Amino acid sequence: MAARRRRRGSGEGSIYQRQSDGRFVASIALGPGPDGKPRYWRAYRQTRREAATALTKALADRQQDRLVLPQRRTVADYLEWWLAITKPTLAIKTWDQYEYLVRRHLLPELGRRQLRALRPEHVQTLLSRKLAEGYAPRTVKHLHTCLRAALSRAVELDLVPRNVCQQVKPPTVHRAEWHALDAAAARHFLTTAEGTSYEALWWLFITSGARRGELLGLRWADLDWDRRLITIQQTVVQTSGGAQMKPAPKTPSSQRSITLPPIVVGHLWQHWRAQQLHRVQAPSWDDLDLIFCTRHGRPLSPRNVLRAFKVLLQRAGLPATITLRDLRHNHASLMLAAGVPVNTVAERLGHSQASTTLNVYAHVLTGAQDVVAEQVEKLLTEGE
Numbered sequence: 001m002a003a004r005r006r007r008r009g010s011g012e013g014s015i016y017q018r019q020s021d022g023r024f025v026a027s028i029a030l031g032p033g034p035d036g037k038p039r040y041w042r043a044y045r046q047t048r049r050e051a052a053t054a055l056t057k058a059l060a061d062r063q064q065d066r067l068v069l070p071q072r073r074t075v076a077d078y079l080e081w082w083l084a085i086t087k088p089t090l091a092i093k094t095w096d097q098y099e100y101l102v103r104r105h106l107l108p109e110l111g112r113r114q115l116r117a118l119r120p121e122h123v124q125t126l127l128s129r130k131l132a133e134g135y136a137p138r139t140v141k142h143l144h145t146c147l148r149a150a151l152s153r154a155v156e157l158d159l160v161p162r163n164v165c166q167q168v169k170p171p172t173v174h175r176a177e178w179h180a181l182d183a184a185a186a187r188h189f190l191t192t193a194e195g196t197s198y199e200a201l202w203w204l205f206i207t208s209g210a211r212r213g214e215l216l217g218l219r220w221a222d223l224d225w226d227r228r229l230i231t232i233q234q235t236v237v238q239t240s241g242g243a244q245m246k247p248a249p250k251t252p253s254s255q256r257s258i259t260l261p262p263i264v265v266g267h268l269w270q271h272w273r274a275q276q277l278h279r280v281q282a283p284s285w286d287d288l289d290l291i292f293c294t295r296h297g298r299p300l301s302p303r304n305v306l307r308a309f310k311v312l313l314q315r316a317g318l319p320a321t322i323t324l325r326d327l328r329h330n331h332a333s334l335m336l337a338a339g340v341p342v343n344t345v346a347e348r349l350g351h352s353q354a355s356t357t358l359n360v361y362a363h364v365l366t367g368a369q370d371v372v373a374e375q376v377e378k379l380l381t382e383g384e
Helices: 048-063 075-086 092-110 120-132 137-156 183-192 199-208 212-216 262-281 302-316 324-337 342-349 354-360 362-381
Strands: 014-017 024-032 038-045 229-231 235-239 242-246 257-259
Touching (some): 014 048, 024 048, 038 048, 075 092, 075 137, 092 120, 092 235, 120 137, 183 199, 183 302, 199 212, 199 262, 212 302, 342 354
Antiparallel strands (some): 014 024, 229 257
Protein backbone atom coordinates (compact mmCIF):
# COMPACT_ATOMS: atom_id res chain seq x y z
CA MET A 1 0.00 0.00 0.00
CA ALA A 2 1.43 3.39 -1.03
CA ALA A 3 2.48 5.65 1.80
CA ARG A 4 0.10 8.54 2.35
CA ARG A 5 1.59 11.97 1.84
CA ARG A 6 1.92 13.75 5.18
CA ARG A 7 -0.13 16.92 5.38
CA ARG A 8 1.78 19.97 6.53
CA GLY A 9 1.10 20.96 10.08
CA SER A 10 0.01 24.37 11.30
CA GLY A 11 2.73 26.95 10.77
CA GLU A 12 4.66 24.76 8.30
CA GLY A 13 3.31 26.61 5.28
CA SER A 14 1.70 25.26 2.14
CA ILE A 15 2.17 25.09 -1.60
CA TYR A 16 -0.63 25.24 -4.14
CA GLN A 17 -1.04 25.98 -7.83
CA ARG A 18 -3.13 28.92 -8.99
CA GLN A 19 -5.70 28.21 -11.65
CA SER A 20 -5.48 31.71 -13.14
CA ASP A 21 -1.90 31.51 -14.44
CA GLY A 22 -0.58 28.07 -13.38
CA ARG A 23 2.06 29.52 -11.04
CA PHE A 24 2.88 27.81 -7.73
CA VAL A 25 2.33 29.72 -4.50
CA ALA A 26 4.32 29.13 -1.31
CA SER A 27 2.33 30.44 1.64
CA ILE A 28 2.82 30.73 5.41
CA ALA A 29 0.01 31.76 7.77
CA LEU A 30 1.41 34.23 10.31
CA GLY A 31 -1.60 34.71 12.55
CA PRO A 32 -3.69 37.84 13.04
CA GLY A 33 -2.17 41.29 12.64
CA PRO A 34 -2.76 44.37 14.84
CA ASP A 35 -6.11 44.89 13.11
CA GLY A 36 -7.21 41.33 13.83
CA LYS A 37 -7.06 40.27 10.19
CA PRO A 38 -5.04 37.17 9.21
CA ARG A 39 -1.58 37.77 7.76
CA TYR A 40 0.23 35.66 5.17
CA TRP A 41 3.67 35.50 3.65
CA ARG A 42 3.55 34.39 -0.01
CA ALA A 43 5.99 33.80 -2.85
CA TYR A 44 5.12 33.00 -6.46
CA ARG A 45 7.19 30.63 -8.60
CA GLN A 46 6.99 28.90 -11.98
CA THR A 47 7.54 25.35 -10.64
CA ARG A 48 6.63 23.45 -7.48
CA ARG A 49 10.31 22.82 -6.77
CA GLU A 50 11.08 26.56 -6.88
CA ALA A 51 8.12 27.24 -4.60
CA ALA A 52 9.34 24.56 -2.14
CA THR A 53 12.82 26.13 -2.08
CA ALA A 54 11.33 29.57 -1.36
CA LEU A 55 9.13 28.11 1.39
CA THR A 56 12.06 26.35 3.07
CA LYS A 57 14.08 29.57 3.10
CA ALA A 58 11.14 31.59 4.45
CA LEU A 59 10.55 29.10 7.28
CA ALA A 60 14.23 29.30 8.21
CA ASP A 61 14.10 33.10 8.13
CA ARG A 62 11.02 33.08 10.38
CA GLN A 63 12.78 30.81 12.84
CA GLN A 64 15.54 33.44 13.12
CA ASP A 65 13.14 36.43 13.09
CA ARG A 66 14.37 37.53 9.66
CA LEU A 67 11.21 37.01 7.64
CA VAL A 68 10.20 40.23 5.89
CA LEU A 69 6.48 40.70 5.25
CA PRO A 70 5.24 42.27 2.01
CA GLN A 71 4.48 45.93 2.58
CA ARG A 72 1.28 47.64 1.53
CA ARG A 73 2.96 50.01 -0.85
CA THR A 74 1.41 52.07 -3.58
CA VAL A 75 2.43 52.13 -7.23
CA ALA A 76 3.94 55.57 -6.61
CA ASP A 77 6.06 54.30 -3.69
CA TYR A 78 7.39 51.45 -5.76
CA LEU A 79 8.10 53.45 -8.94
CA GLU A 80 10.01 56.09 -6.96
CA TRP A 81 12.15 53.34 -5.45
CA TRP A 82 12.58 51.59 -8.82
CA LEU A 83 13.81 54.78 -10.50
CA ALA A 84 16.39 55.25 -7.76
CA ILE A 85 17.84 51.73 -7.94
CA THR A 86 17.92 51.54 -11.75
CA LYS A 87 19.64 54.88 -12.37
CA PRO A 88 23.21 53.49 -12.06
CA THR A 89 22.44 50.57 -14.39
CA LEU A 90 20.64 52.27 -17.29
CA ALA A 91 21.91 54.48 -20.08
CA ILE A 92 21.47 58.17 -19.25
CA LYS A 93 19.01 58.76 -22.06
CA THR A 94 16.95 55.65 -21.20
CA TRP A 95 16.70 56.57 -17.52
CA ASP A 96 15.75 60.15 -18.38
CA GLN A 97 12.95 58.87 -20.60
CA TYR A 98 11.71 56.47 -17.90
CA GLU A 99 11.83 59.21 -15.28
CA TYR A 100 9.78 61.53 -17.52
CA LEU A 101 7.19 58.83 -18.28
CA VAL A 102 6.83 57.93 -14.62
CA ARG A 103 6.36 61.50 -13.39
CA ARG A 104 4.34 62.78 -16.34
CA HIS A 105 1.99 59.83 -16.84
CA LEU A 106 2.27 56.88 -14.44
CA LEU A 107 2.29 58.67 -11.07
CA PRO A 108 -0.71 60.93 -11.78
CA GLU A 109 -2.76 58.07 -13.29
CA LEU A 110 -1.80 54.98 -11.26
CA GLY A 111 0.27 56.26 -8.35
CA ARG A 112 -2.42 56.00 -5.64
CA ARG A 113 -3.32 52.40 -6.37
CA GLN A 114 -1.96 49.61 -4.21
CA LEU A 115 0.86 47.89 -6.07
CA ARG A 116 -0.56 44.41 -5.50
CA ALA A 117 -4.04 45.57 -6.55
CA LEU A 118 -2.91 46.81 -9.98
CA ARG A 119 -4.77 44.97 -12.71
CA PRO A 120 -4.36 44.64 -16.51
CA GLU A 121 -7.50 46.67 -17.17
CA HIS A 122 -6.06 49.60 -15.21
CA VAL A 123 -3.03 49.71 -17.52
CA GLN A 124 -5.03 49.08 -20.69
CA THR A 125 -7.38 51.92 -19.81
CA LEU A 126 -4.41 54.22 -19.24
CA LEU A 127 -2.90 53.44 -22.65
CA SER A 128 -6.24 53.91 -24.40
CA ARG A 129 -6.77 57.24 -22.67
CA LYS A 130 -3.35 58.51 -23.72
CA LEU A 131 -4.05 57.61 -27.34
CA ALA A 132 -7.40 59.42 -27.12
CA GLU A 133 -5.60 62.49 -25.73
CA GLY A 134 -3.51 62.63 -28.91
CA TYR A 135 -0.23 61.08 -27.77
CA ALA A 136 1.66 59.26 -30.53
CA PRO A 137 1.47 55.45 -30.54
CA ARG A 138 5.26 55.31 -30.10
CA THR A 139 5.03 57.40 -26.91
CA VAL A 140 2.24 55.21 -25.53
CA LYS A 141 4.22 52.08 -26.35
CA HIS A 142 7.23 53.53 -24.50
CA LEU A 143 4.91 54.06 -21.53
CA HIS A 144 3.94 50.38 -21.61
CA THR A 145 7.59 49.34 -21.93
CA CYS A 146 8.59 51.45 -18.93
CA LEU A 147 5.89 50.04 -16.65
CA ARG A 148 6.54 46.49 -17.83
CA ALA A 149 10.24 46.85 -16.96
CA ALA A 150 9.39 48.19 -13.50
CA LEU A 151 6.89 45.43 -12.75
CA SER A 152 9.27 42.71 -13.96
CA ARG A 153 11.61 43.73 -11.15
CA ALA A 154 8.69 43.74 -8.71
CA VAL A 155 7.88 40.13 -9.68
CA GLU A 156 11.51 39.09 -9.10
CA LEU A 157 11.31 40.60 -5.61
CA ASP A 158 7.97 38.88 -4.80
CA LEU A 159 6.31 42.27 -4.41
CA VAL A 160 3.60 41.29 -6.91
CA PRO A 161 2.49 37.84 -8.09
CA ARG A 162 2.56 38.69 -11.82
CA ASN A 163 3.44 41.37 -14.33
CA VAL A 164 0.06 42.72 -15.39
CA CYS A 165 1.65 44.45 -18.42
CA GLN A 166 2.13 41.06 -20.05
CA GLN A 167 -1.65 40.86 -20.48
CA VAL A 168 -1.91 44.37 -21.91
CA LYS A 169 -1.73 45.03 -25.64
CA PRO A 170 0.30 48.15 -26.49
CA PRO A 171 -0.47 50.12 -29.67
CA THR A 172 1.09 49.11 -32.96
CA VAL A 173 3.86 51.44 -34.08
CA HIS A 174 4.40 51.74 -37.80
CA ARG A 175 7.86 52.54 -39.12
CA ALA A 176 8.15 56.23 -39.91
CA GLU A 177 8.26 57.14 -43.58
CA TRP A 178 11.63 58.33 -44.81
CA HIS A 179 12.12 61.50 -46.78
CA ALA A 180 15.16 60.77 -48.88
CA LEU A 181 17.30 63.44 -50.52
CA ASP A 182 18.38 62.77 -54.08
CA ALA A 183 21.85 63.83 -55.19
CA ALA A 184 20.64 67.22 -56.49
CA ALA A 185 18.78 68.04 -53.25
CA ALA A 186 21.80 66.99 -51.16
CA ARG A 187 24.08 69.26 -53.20
CA HIS A 188 21.62 72.13 -52.84
CA PHE A 189 21.45 71.57 -49.07
CA LEU A 190 25.25 71.63 -48.75
CA THR A 191 25.52 74.71 -50.95
CA THR A 192 23.04 76.49 -48.68
CA ALA A 193 25.14 75.46 -45.67
CA GLU A 194 28.29 77.14 -47.01
CA GLY A 195 29.80 79.57 -44.53
CA THR A 196 27.71 78.39 -41.56
CA SER A 197 29.39 77.27 -38.35
CA TYR A 198 28.06 73.72 -38.79
CA GLU A 199 29.07 73.31 -42.46
CA ALA A 200 31.55 70.49 -41.80
CA LEU A 201 28.99 68.76 -39.57
CA TRP A 202 26.36 68.71 -42.35
CA TRP A 203 28.92 67.19 -44.72
CA LEU A 204 29.60 64.45 -42.18
CA PHE A 205 25.89 63.75 -41.72
CA ILE A 206 25.43 63.18 -45.44
CA THR A 207 28.64 61.28 -46.21
CA SER A 208 29.32 59.16 -43.09
CA GLY A 209 25.99 57.61 -42.09
CA ALA A 210 26.90 58.17 -38.43
CA ARG A 211 24.32 58.94 -35.77
CA ARG A 212 23.84 62.47 -34.46
CA GLY A 213 25.24 61.73 -30.99
CA GLU A 214 28.24 59.94 -32.49
CA LEU A 215 29.19 62.94 -34.65
CA LEU A 216 28.77 65.36 -31.76
CA GLY A 217 31.04 63.16 -29.62
CA LEU A 218 33.92 63.20 -32.13
CA ARG A 219 37.28 64.52 -30.89
CA TRP A 220 40.17 65.73 -32.99
CA ALA A 221 42.11 62.75 -31.64
CA ASP A 222 39.52 60.50 -33.31
CA LEU A 223 40.40 61.90 -36.75
CA ASP A 224 43.24 60.34 -38.78
CA TRP A 225 44.02 63.03 -41.34
CA ASP A 226 46.32 60.91 -43.51
CA ARG A 227 44.02 57.88 -43.75
CA ARG A 228 40.83 60.02 -43.85
CA LEU A 229 39.32 58.03 -40.97
CA ILE A 230 37.10 59.03 -38.07
CA THR A 231 36.80 56.60 -35.15
CA ILE A 232 33.56 56.54 -33.15
CA GLN A 233 34.46 56.12 -29.48
CA GLN A 234 31.97 58.24 -27.54
CA THR A 235 28.62 59.91 -28.02
CA VAL A 236 26.71 62.97 -26.80
CA VAL A 237 23.18 62.51 -25.46
CA GLN A 238 20.45 64.98 -24.61
CA THR A 239 19.36 64.73 -20.98
CA SER A 240 17.13 66.77 -18.72
CA GLY A 241 20.32 68.44 -17.45
CA GLY A 242 21.56 69.34 -20.94
CA ALA A 243 24.08 67.72 -23.28
CA GLN A 244 26.27 65.03 -21.71
CA MET A 245 29.11 62.95 -23.10
CA LYS A 246 28.73 59.19 -22.81
CA PRO A 247 32.00 57.20 -22.84
CA ALA A 248 30.73 54.38 -25.05
CA PRO A 249 28.46 54.54 -28.12
CA LYS A 250 25.08 52.83 -28.44
CA THR A 251 26.42 49.26 -28.86
CA PRO A 252 29.89 47.62 -28.99
CA SER A 253 29.59 47.44 -32.78
CA SER A 254 29.07 51.21 -32.81
CA GLN A 255 32.75 51.63 -31.94
CA ARG A 256 34.03 51.72 -35.50
CA SER A 257 36.10 53.62 -38.05
CA ILE A 258 34.54 55.35 -41.06
CA THR A 259 36.45 56.42 -44.18
CA LEU A 260 35.66 59.94 -45.37
CA PRO A 261 35.72 61.43 -48.87
CA PRO A 262 38.64 63.84 -49.44
CA ILE A 263 36.28 66.82 -49.77
CA VAL A 264 34.95 66.22 -46.23
CA VAL A 265 38.49 66.13 -44.82
CA GLY A 266 39.03 69.51 -46.49
CA HIS A 267 35.96 70.95 -44.76
CA LEU A 268 37.17 69.54 -41.43
CA TRP A 269 40.55 71.25 -41.97
CA GLN A 270 38.82 74.59 -42.51
CA HIS A 271 36.69 73.94 -39.42
CA TRP A 272 39.80 73.18 -37.34
CA ARG A 273 41.47 76.45 -38.40
CA ALA A 274 38.34 78.46 -37.54
CA GLN A 275 38.08 76.73 -34.16
CA GLN A 276 41.71 77.45 -33.28
CA LEU A 277 41.19 81.14 -34.03
CA HIS A 278 38.03 81.28 -31.93
CA ARG A 279 39.69 79.36 -29.10
CA VAL A 280 42.36 82.04 -28.73
CA GLN A 281 39.74 84.78 -28.61
CA ALA A 282 37.26 83.01 -26.31
CA PRO A 283 37.12 84.33 -22.69
CA SER A 284 36.91 80.73 -21.42
CA TRP A 285 37.42 77.32 -23.00
CA ASP A 286 36.86 73.74 -21.78
CA ASP A 287 39.56 71.70 -23.48
CA LEU A 288 37.56 68.56 -24.29
CA ASP A 289 39.15 68.22 -27.77
CA LEU A 290 35.68 68.15 -29.36
CA ILE A 291 35.45 68.73 -33.12
CA PHE A 292 31.98 70.25 -32.77
CA CYS A 293 31.37 72.25 -29.62
CA THR A 294 29.89 75.43 -28.17
CA ARG A 295 31.79 78.73 -28.16
CA HIS A 296 33.23 77.65 -24.80
CA GLY A 297 34.38 74.20 -25.94
CA ARG A 298 31.53 72.25 -24.32
CA PRO A 299 29.39 69.55 -25.98
CA LEU A 300 26.76 70.79 -28.42
CA SER A 301 23.17 70.14 -27.46
CA PRO A 302 21.62 67.58 -29.87
CA ARG A 303 18.40 69.56 -29.58
CA ASN A 304 20.10 72.78 -30.73
CA VAL A 305 21.69 70.98 -33.67
CA LEU A 306 18.24 69.79 -34.71
CA ARG A 307 16.94 73.36 -34.54
CA ALA A 308 19.81 74.58 -36.73
CA PHE A 309 19.05 71.78 -39.20
CA LYS A 310 15.40 72.82 -39.47
CA VAL A 311 16.41 76.46 -40.07
CA LEU A 312 18.78 75.35 -42.85
CA LEU A 313 16.07 73.20 -44.46
CA GLN A 314 13.76 76.21 -44.55
CA ARG A 315 16.47 78.40 -46.03
CA ALA A 316 17.14 75.76 -48.71
CA GLY A 317 13.45 75.42 -49.51
CA LEU A 318 13.45 71.71 -48.63
CA PRO A 319 10.56 69.89 -46.87
CA ALA A 320 10.46 70.51 -43.11
CA THR A 321 9.55 66.84 -42.63
CA ILE A 322 13.13 65.75 -43.39
CA THR A 323 14.94 64.61 -40.23
CA LEU A 324 18.57 64.12 -39.32
CA ARG A 325 17.88 60.38 -39.20
CA ASP A 326 16.74 60.62 -42.82
CA LEU A 327 20.28 61.70 -43.77
CA ARG A 328 21.62 58.48 -42.22
CA HIS A 329 18.99 56.42 -44.04
CA ASN A 330 19.76 58.24 -47.26
CA HIS A 331 23.46 57.42 -46.96
CA ALA A 332 22.72 53.73 -46.39
CA SER A 333 20.25 53.59 -49.27
CA LEU A 334 22.75 55.13 -51.69
CA MET A 335 25.44 52.60 -50.71
CA LEU A 336 23.12 49.62 -51.13
CA ALA A 337 21.75 50.91 -54.43
CA ALA A 338 25.35 51.28 -55.65
CA GLY A 339 25.97 47.59 -54.90
CA VAL A 340 28.05 47.97 -51.74
CA PRO A 341 27.94 44.61 -49.82
CA VAL A 342 25.46 44.51 -46.95
CA ASN A 343 28.16 43.56 -44.43
CA THR A 344 30.15 46.66 -45.36
CA VAL A 345 27.09 48.88 -45.04
CA ALA A 346 26.23 47.34 -41.65
CA GLU A 347 29.79 47.94 -40.41
CA ARG A 348 29.72 51.56 -41.57
CA LEU A 349 26.35 52.21 -39.91
CA GLY A 350 27.38 50.50 -36.67
CA HIS A 351 24.74 47.76 -36.85
CA SER A 352 25.59 44.78 -34.67
CA GLN A 353 24.31 42.35 -37.31
CA ALA A 354 23.89 42.51 -41.07
CA SER A 355 20.35 41.18 -40.57
CA THR A 356 19.43 44.52 -38.99
CA THR A 357 20.54 46.30 -42.14
CA LEU A 358 18.61 43.81 -44.28
CA ASN A 359 15.42 44.34 -42.26
CA VAL A 360 15.60 48.13 -42.33
CA TYR A 361 16.62 48.55 -45.97
CA ALA A 362 14.85 45.60 -47.61
CA HIS A 363 13.01 47.93 -50.01
CA VAL A 364 16.32 49.26 -51.34
CA LEU A 365 17.68 45.76 -51.86
CA THR A 366 14.55 44.82 -53.80
CA GLY A 367 15.37 47.54 -56.31
CA ALA A 368 19.00 46.44 -56.45
CA GLN A 369 17.88 42.87 -57.23
CA ASP A 370 16.06 44.18 -60.31
CA VAL A 371 19.26 45.82 -61.54
CA VAL A 372 21.24 42.60 -60.99
CA ALA A 373 18.64 40.56 -62.88
CA GLU A 374 18.86 42.93 -65.85
CA GLN A 375 22.67 42.78 -65.84
CA VAL A 376 22.67 38.97 -65.74
CA GLU A 377 20.26 38.83 -68.68
CA LYS A 378 22.44 41.28 -70.61
CA LEU A 379 25.57 39.16 -70.04
CA LEU A 380 23.84 35.99 -71.17
CA THR A 381 22.22 37.42 -74.30
CA GLU A 382 24.94 39.74 -75.65
CA GLY A 383 26.24 37.16 -78.11
CA GLU A 384 22.88 36.25 -79.60
